[in-house]
Amino acid sequence: MAGPGTWSLPVATVIILLLPRSLEECGRISLPTPTVHLGDPITASCIISPNCSHLDPESQILWKLGTELQPGKRQRRLADGRQESTITVPRLDSPWVLLSCCLRWGNSLQILDQAEVQAGYPPAAPHNLSCLMNLTTNSLICQWEPGPNNHLPTNFTLKSFKSRGNCQTQEDAIPDCVPNNGQNHCSIPRRHLQLYQSMGIWVQAENALGTSKSPQLCLVPMDVVKLEPPTLWALAPSPEVAAPQPGCLLFHWEPWKPSLYIEQKCELRHQPQLAEASWALVGPLLSQTLQYELCGLLPSTAYVLQMRCTRWPLPGQWSDWSPSLTLATAQRAPIVRLDTWWRQRQLDPRTADVQLFWKPMPLDKYSGQIQGYLVRVPDQAKAVPPLCNTTELSCTFHLSSETREVVLVAYNTAGTSHPTPVVFLESRGPPLARLHTLARDPHSLWVGWEPPSPRPRGYVIEWGLGPPSPSGSNKSWKMEHNGSISGTLLQAV
Amino acid sequence: MKLTALQLLLWQSALWLVPAAAPLRPTSSLPQSFLLKCLEQMRKVQADGTVLQERLCATHKLCHPEELVLLGHALGIPQPPLSSCSSQALQLTGCLRQLHSGLVLYQGLLQALAGITPELAPTLDMLQLDISDFALNIWQQMEELGLAQAVPPSQGTMPTFTSAFERRAGGVLVASNLQSFLELAYRTLRCFAKP
Numbered sequence: 001m002a003g004p005g006t007w008s009l010p011v012a013t014v015i016i017l018l019l020p021r022s023l024e025e026c027g028r029i030s031l032p033t034p035t036v037h038l039g040d041p042i043t044a045s046c047i048i049s050p051n052c053s054h055l056d057p058e059s060q061i062l063w064k065l066g067t068e069l070q071p072g073k074r075q076r077r078l079a080d081g082r083q084e085s086t087i088t089v090p091r092l093d094s095p096w097v098l099l100s101c102c103l104r105w106g107n108s109l110q111i112l113d114q115a116e117v118q119a120g121y122p123p124a125a126p127h128n129l130s131c132l133m134n135l136t137t138n139s140l141i142c143q144w145e146p147g148p149n150n151h152l153p154t155n156f157t158l159k160s161f162k163s164r165g166n167c168q169t170q171e172d173a174i175p176d177c178v179p180n181n182g183q184n185h186c187s188i189p190r191r192h193l194q195l196y197q198s199m200g201i202w203v204q205a206e207n208a209l210g211t212s213k214s215p216q217l218c219l220v221p222m223d224v225v226k227l228e229p230p231t232l233w234a235l236a237p238s239p240e241v242a243a244p245q246p247g248c249l250l251f252h253w254e255p256w257k258p259s260l261y262i263e264q265k266c267e268l269r270h271q272p273q274l275a276e277a278s279w280a281l282v283g284p285l286l287s288q289t290l291q292y293e294l295c296g297l298l299p300s301t302a303y304v305l306q307m308r309c310t311r312w313p314l315p316g317q318w319s320d321w322s323p324s325l326t327l328a329t330a331q332r333a334p335i336v337r338l339d340t341w342w343r344q345r346q347l348d349p350r351t352a353d354v355q356l357f358w359k360p361m362p363l364d365k366y367s368g369q370i371q372g373y374l375v376r377v378p379d380q381a382k383a384v385p386p387l388c389n390t391t392e393l394s395c396t397f398h399l400s401s402e403t404r405e406v407v408l409v410a411y412n413t414a415g416t417s418h419p420t421p422v423v424f425l426e427s428r429g430p431p432l433a434r435l436h437t438l439a440r441d442p443h444s445l446w447v448g449w450e451p452p453s454p455r456p457r458g459y460v461i462e463w464g465l466g467p468p469s470p471s472g473s474n475k476s477w478k479m480e481h482n483g484s485i486s487g488t489l490l491q492a493v
Numbered sequence: 494m495k496l497t498a499l500q501l502l503l504w505q506s507a508l509w510l511v512p513a514a515a516p517l518r519p520t521s522s523l524p525q526s527f528l529l530k531c532l533e534q535m536r537k538v539q540a541d542g543t544v545l546q547e548r549l550c551a552t553h554k555l556c557h558p559e560e561l562v563l564l565g566h567a568l569g570i571p572q573p574p575l576s577s578c579s580s581q582a583l584q585l586t587g588c589l590r591q592l593h594s595g596l597v598l599y600q601g602l603l604q605a606l607a608g609i610t611p612e613l614a615p616t617l618d619m620l621q622l623d624i625s626d627f628a629l630n631i632w633q634q635m636e637e638l639g640l641a642q643a644v645p646p647s648q649g650t651m652p653t654f655t656s657a658f659e660r661r662a663g664g665v666l667v668a669s670n671l672q673s674f675l676e677l678a679y680r681t682l683r684c685f686a687k688p
Contacts, residue, residue: 138619164633190622196530196630222533261536263529314529 027061027101027112035208036092038119038151043088046101046113050081061085062109064100092119095151120151122210126203129214132317133195133225135258140193140221142177143185144203144214152207158186160201167200167218174199195222223315228256229322230266230307235291246414248295249327253307255287256319263287265312270294273302273326284312299332299414300368332368333415336360338408339479340422341460350401356422357394357477360410371412378407378421399424429456440489448487455483463490523585527634528686534627535679541620542668542675548613549668553661558669565666568652568659572670573598578681585685586640589631592678594646596628599674601648602667609660617664 027048036042046061061083063070075085085101097117102109124147131142142158158177161170174193177186193199199221203214230253235241244250255264267283285292287309297303306321338358345353360370375388375395387406388395399406405423409416430452438446447461464475480488550556558565573595577587603621608614635641654660 191618194629195623195626196534197626197633222530261540262533314526314533 027103029099029101029113029115031099031115031117034116035118035120035152037209038095038121039091039093040119041088041090042092042117043086044099044115044117045084045086047078048083048101048103048112059083059103059105062102062104063087064098064102064111065089066094066098092117095119118152118208120207120209123150123152123154123205123207123212124148125212126156126205126214129201129203129217131201131217131219131221131224133221134187135225136228137187138190139187140224141185141187142201142203142217146184146205150207150209152209154205154207156184156186157204157206158188158201159204160188160199162194163198163200163218165198167198167216170200193221196220220315222311224317225262225311226317227259227262227264227309227311227319229319230255230309232305232307232322232325234325234327244293244330245295246330246332247297247299248293249297249303249305249329250291250293251305251325251327252291253322254290255309259309259311262311262316263313264309264316266307266309267318268292268294268305268307269321270297270303270305272298273304297329299329302326302328331412331414334360334370334410334412334417335364335367336362336370336410336417338373338410338417338420340408340420341462341477341479342422342424344399344424347398352399352401352424353396354399354406354424355394355396356388356406356408358408358420359393359479368414369412370410370417372410374409374411374416376407376409377403378405430454432459444489444491446487446489451484451486457481457483459483459485459488461488461490523634523638523685525686527630528682530630531627531682532679532686534623534630535675535682538620538623538627539672539675539679541616541623542671545613545616545620545664545668546672548616549661549665552610552612555661555665558665561662561666564659564662568654568663568666570602570652570663570666570670571598571649573674575674575677578678580681583681588678588681589635589638589640593628593631593635595674595678596624596631597646597648599667599671600624600628601651602663604648605651605654606660606664606667609664610657613664 027046029044029046031042031044033042044063046063048059048061061073061075063073063085070087073085073087075083078084087099089097095118097119099115099117100111101113102111104110126144126146129142129144131140133139134141144156146154146156156179158179160174160177162172162174163169164171174188177188179186197220198218200216200218202216205212205214232251232253235250235252237243241250253266255262255266264287265284266287267281268285269279269281271277271279282294285307294303294305303326305325305327306323308319308321310316310318338360341357343355345355347353356375358373372389372391373393373395374386375397376386377384387397387399404425405421407419407421409419411417432449432452434448434450436448438448440446445463447463449459458479458481460477460479462475462477476490478488478490555561573591575588575591575595577584577591600621603617603624606617609617632641632645652663654663
């Protein structure tokens with residue numbers, strides 16, 4: 001005769017359908033508690049009712065912990081004929097365990113009941129409870145840290161009561177605030193608050209293994225009000241608004257509108273937009289003065305400004321920093337020294353053709369941008385057009401024989417630099433000896449010489465491509481203001 | 494021209510900053526923090542009242558309380574006294590009591606206005622909550638100073654507003670009276686708050 005292991009699936013199905021009632025009533029697992037302390041033992045029992053006895057009255061009850069069979073458990077027949085097996089898991093190391101009560105049926109293992117066991121810890125006391133009064137939502141928003149994971153579903157409740165002074169006495173209870181699932185914050189609406197009276201607040205954490213409470217806060221809602229930041233804007237230029245002083249910025253701010261009834265103090269912070277400088281702090285600025293001129297700044301520099309405010313002199317929390325306002329300080333007239341060099345060609349006895357070259361040498365880190373250069377005859381009326389008005393670093397002009405001097409300035413919208421006089425007098429210094437060159441790399445050339453005696457005030461080095469390039473074309477030059485040096489490095493630009 | 498809430502508030506702030514004609518001197522000391530809180534609460538209630546006035550004006554064209562004087566008499570809208578807070582007869586205990594009783598009265602008046610319009614309900618609620626907080630703050634201070642009576646004053650008999658129009662008109666009158674009431678109280682408390 002074929003054993004159960006050789007039955008086909010339809011036959012097994014028919015037999016299962018013919019079994020009295022259903023299989024899940026065959027066995028039942030009993031647990032003293034479905035939740036235990038992690039690491040603790042747990043004992044479970046499984047009883048198989050006589051309903052299943054026709055299968056095999058002496059069936060051995062087997063246990064599975066997760067997917068692993070647990071051999072050799074205590075089993076006994078009860079007075080009413082039911083079979084009982086007991087298992088003790090000495091130490092639950094997993095926060096969730098599935099216990100299955102089974103028995104062998106032919107070659108297959110039949111699961112008669114399952115039970116879930118959860119293991120964890122009682123909740124730790126929530127900590128870092130803090131609250132802010134939000135005037136946008138008109139609610140007291142409290143947040144906390146729940147503490148380490150206790151592996152069990154844990155309910156947090158924000159509890160509070162109305163009080164006075166330091167919250168020693170409880171006056172009226174405030175309805176519990178229950179956060180949405182998984183959130184560590186909760187908002188107590190305005191209708192449950194007395195904005196100017198003390199209230200006691202704490203968080204209660206509760207799971208199947210216990211309850212814990214955070215330390216209690218005692219606060220007055222308005223004393224923890226956090227305002228929205230003020231709005232900053234630039235003052236549009238107008239006849240009524242004087243232009244800011246050089247190195248200054250003029251701006252306006254307005255406190256957040258719903259906070260207009262609150263006296264406030266504000267702080268301003270600023271930093272150059274491009275430089276990697278730290279923020280500079282200015283304050284306190286009181287909310288009665290809504291315009292401010294910030295000075296002591298670098299010229300021609302874009303600054304990022306931000307502001308924040310707090311309730312004051314009554315207590316409050318600082319708002320976040322406002323969105324940035326970027327303003328640029330006005331330009332300063334160029335502060336440069338102009339090194340000059342020139343060549344002159346006599347066109348006729350009364351006229352010379354002058355080629356003037358210059359190089360701006362900034363005298364200050366913030367020397368001001370240069371928009372162009374002017375070459376003029378000294379003491380000439382401003383109405384007379386200049387000899388040159390150029391953005392280049394050279395220009396050519398005709399000069400009458402009686403004019404021996406011109407003046408060169410750099411300019412921008414803020415003004416002109418100090419004038420550099422250029423006198424067209426051939427004054428020859430002592431000749432240089434032993435001029436020599438050394439190519440350091442493909443892009444630079446060291447030029448050395450023997451300093452003459454007496455020492456000159458400086459040197460001009462002029463260089464250009466050698467033959468076969470046409471002589472005089474694209475010559476470069478450099479000025480050295482130290483008469484004692486005996487060489488300089490020429491680098492390709 | 495319609496004034497915005499901001500403009501009104503700034504205008505009122507400017508008004509408050511004007512010193513009273515006859516400078517007041519505190520007859521007794523009140524904690525500075527209490528006074529600062531009171532001043533802030535007054536500004537808050539004033540701002541709430543301004544919002545209520547603006548909305549009644551914008552939606553129902555009830556912009557001038559002086560057009561509703563007759564109706565006010567007919568409805569019997571009471572106005573709380575604040576005589577003990579006037580510069581001529583300033584008296585701390587009496588002033589605080591009158592201020593508190595007045596706020597309790599306004600709480601009652603606002604309750605009587607319940608159902609004014611669904612759109613105005615949140616504004617009215619906010620005003621009520623802020624007045625209630627303010628009254629409580631004063632009451633607790635009076636208790637600490639030993640000035641409070643055993644039983645807080647009751648609201649007394651309140652007018653009955655029988656139509657939607659009466660509630661709206663009542664809202665205009667109550668808000669207007671409240672602003673005047675607070676203006677005088679503000680001047681007085683500001684004087685106390687000066688160092």
